[in-house]
Amino acid sequence: MxxxxxxxxxxxxxxxxxxxxxxxxxxxxxxxxxxxxxxxxxxxxxxxxxxxxxxxxxxxxxxxxxxxxxxxxxxxxxxxxxxxxxxxxxxxxxxxxxxxxxxxxxxxxxxxxxxxxxxxxxxxxxxxxxxxxxxxxxxxxxxxxxxxxxxxxxxxxxxxxxxxxxxxxxxxxxxxxxxxxxxxxxxxxxxxxxxxxxxxxxxxxxxxxxxxxxxxxxxxxxxxxxxxxxxxxxxxxESDTNKNSFWEEDITCLDWLDQQPPQSVVYVSFGSLAIVEPNQFKELALGLDLLNMPFLWVVRSDNNNKVNSAYPDEFHGSKGKIVNWVPQRKILNHPAIACFISHCGWNSTIEGVCSGIPFLCWPFFSDQFVNRSYICDVWKVGLKLDKDGNGLILKGEIRKKVDQLLGNEDIKARSLKLKELTVNNxxxxxxxxxxxxxxxxxxx
Missing domain, CATH: 3.40.50.2000 (Glycogen Phosphorylase B;)
Structure with a gap:
């Protein structure tokens, strides 16, 4: 045999x-x-x-x-x-x-x-x-x-x-x-x-x-x-590297993170499939501008994301770094990361949980809504972003929820406890x- x-x-x-x-x-x-x-x-x-x-x-x-x-x-x-x-x-x-x-x-x-x-x-x-x-x-x-x-x-x-x-x-x-x-x-x-x-x-x-x-x-x-x-x-x-990525990973963002204070950076990524519509993209850009803190934002440049290239004129982005694709596990485990604005795909959810990082949940489709209910209602390690009457998550909502999340010591403590439970597992x-x-x- x-x-x-x-x-x-x-x-x-x-x-x-x-x-x-x-x-x-x-x-x-x-x-x-x-x-x-x-x-x-x-x-x-x-x-x-x-x-x-x-x-x-x-x-x-x-x-x-x-x-x-x-x-x-x-x-x-x-x-x-x-x-x-x-x-x-x-x-x-x-x-x-x-x-x-x-x-x-x-x-x-x-x-x-x-x-x-x-x-x-x-x-x-x-x-x-x-x-x-x-x-x-x-x-x-x-x-x-x-x-x-x-x-x-x-x-x-x-x-x-x-x-x-x-x-x-x-x-x-x-x-x-x-x-x-x-x-x-x-x-x-x-x-x-x-x-x-x-x-x-x-x-x-x-x-x-x-x-x-x-x-x-x-x-x-x-x-x-x-x-x-x-x-x-x-x-x-098993391994920290993503040996099968479909896009080249921008590792300069790790050097950039090294320059930021501990727990000061908002990390934004919606995985490999979700597409952000133009109006929503503008609100997100302006919402990140409103934050009084640095952000790391993944904007894929593959052909199905052409809609994403329209940054609003009033967007500065001076406090942030925008990249095409990143080694996500390394990012999430970096001490500079404060929270994760995520589409709640299961891989990202597991990676966030194993890094002890609190979530702001922005699901798009499939199992992402159920994952959000675990993050927010069962494990209580994140908050949901709410849409307005037109189905948009507005810039003010983004700023409000980031402030709420980062001011919540209970969520931070639970995130670390869940990490310990999951990683030890x-x-x-x-x-x-x-x-x-x-x-x-x-x-x-």
Whole structure:
């Protein structure tokens, strides 16, 4: 019997690629072999951003690629298009790729496929070839629980068969979980294609022996209790560097942070997907100007963010630094950071929690609204930014909430306590490490 050989397949967005890379690094430390499948487009983009992926071979991670079926000039920010193209092109190419990989090292052929959401077709392909399957859920366990409970939510009349909320009242998935607004369910704002897809993927998931979650028992005990199959192995924090970034990281901001007083900088980043509309962008710029403190603001310059380049004429920005992309974990752990204005994507949420930084919550879509309710109502380590009648977060609201957050010693204390709880959890001997070990022993 050879060593466990995992073929890992992330959906090509950073929120899936990064946690799967962290899991891969954890597995290689336990002597496993990893073949990491990127789309050709993503792989090229990461290498162009300076990711140096081929240098990871020494650590036991080898990269392979398949085409996503789109043309190079197609807009990859149209996720419906990317998703449908992958679905119709990649599944038929995967068996041949597996055959080629196995031919190179017959003794250590692929023993298990690990996929993220939207790539579960790979578990079906593996199943037909007699290869075991596992699944890494890259969002919160609460959003997995919501997807898992779709049949019940339909039976209870909370949503209809298309995933649309039927009434406005809040509900609980289980007694020890926070109240949820039906409008905030994880498929909200993702377009009509994704709900039937989630329903389909939850069925395919039955083929996966393991459902791994990047969370801890302390962060989401109620959600994890919904099914014994949900296995917390987080926080996945193997390495500090982001080896798979799609954009070049601006490391000059670390030198700039070194010049700032402790806990004096407001850090603003909305992750790799969210797009801020022009009017909202102007309010945000002016709101940051109103703060009497330095700010570090990430404004992605990829093609889907052209709308963002319109800074208002009256914007000075003299106290701040605006960058295209950053090594976020290093930023959040920098002593100069005071708070994090975040879209509440799960990776950013986990990174903020593990850094002990208070949040100002600005969710856009998907599971970000549920994550906000954990940050503000359950863990109480942040505040929400409220929209006005036109759906805008105004500059005055930004200033008011930053002042409120930074003046709140209880939130700061709770943030540090939650950090201690979560980071200690990833030190050997806790539940997450035991679960990961259980998974590796099964693979062996």
């Amino acid at each position: 050879g060593i466990p050989h995992f073929l890992v397949i992330p959906y090509p967005v950073l929120g899936h690629v990064n946690p799967l890379m962290q899991l891969s690094e954890a597995l290689t430390k336990h002597g496993c072999k990893i073949t990491f499948l990127n789309t050709e487009f993503s792989h090229k983009r990461a290498n162009n951003a300076g990711a140096e992926l081929d240098n990871l071979k020494e650590s036991g991670i080898k990269f392979v690629t398949l085409p996503d079926g789109l043309e190079p000039e197609d807009d990859r920010s149209d996720h419906e298009k990317v998703f449908l193209s992958i679905q119709s092109n990649m599944p038929s190419l995967l068996p041949k790729l597996i055959e080629d990989i196995n031919a190179l090292d017959a003794e250590n052929s692929i023993t298990c496929i690990v996929a993220t959401m939207n790539m579960c077709w790979a578990l079906e392909v593996g199943h037909k070839l007699g290869i075991e399957g596992a699944f890494l859920w890259t969002a919160s366990a609460t959003s997995l629980a919501a997807c898992y409970c779709i049949p019940r939510l339909i039976d209870d009349g909370i949503i209809d068969s298309e995933g649309v909320a039927t009434k406005k009242q809040e509900f609980q998935l289980s007694l020890n979980m926070p109240m949820m607004d039906p409008a905030d369910l994880p498929w909200g704002g993702l377009g009509k294609v994704f709900f039937p897809q989630i329903v389909k993927e939850m069925k395919i998931l039955e083929l996966g022996e393991w459902w791994l979650c990047n969370t801890t028992c302390d962060l989401e005990p109620g959600a994890l209790a919904i099914s014994p199959r949900f296995l917390p192995i987080g926080p996945l924090m 990833s030190v050997n001997g806790d539940q997450s490490s035991k679960n990961l070990e259980k998974f590796i022993n099964w693979a062996k």
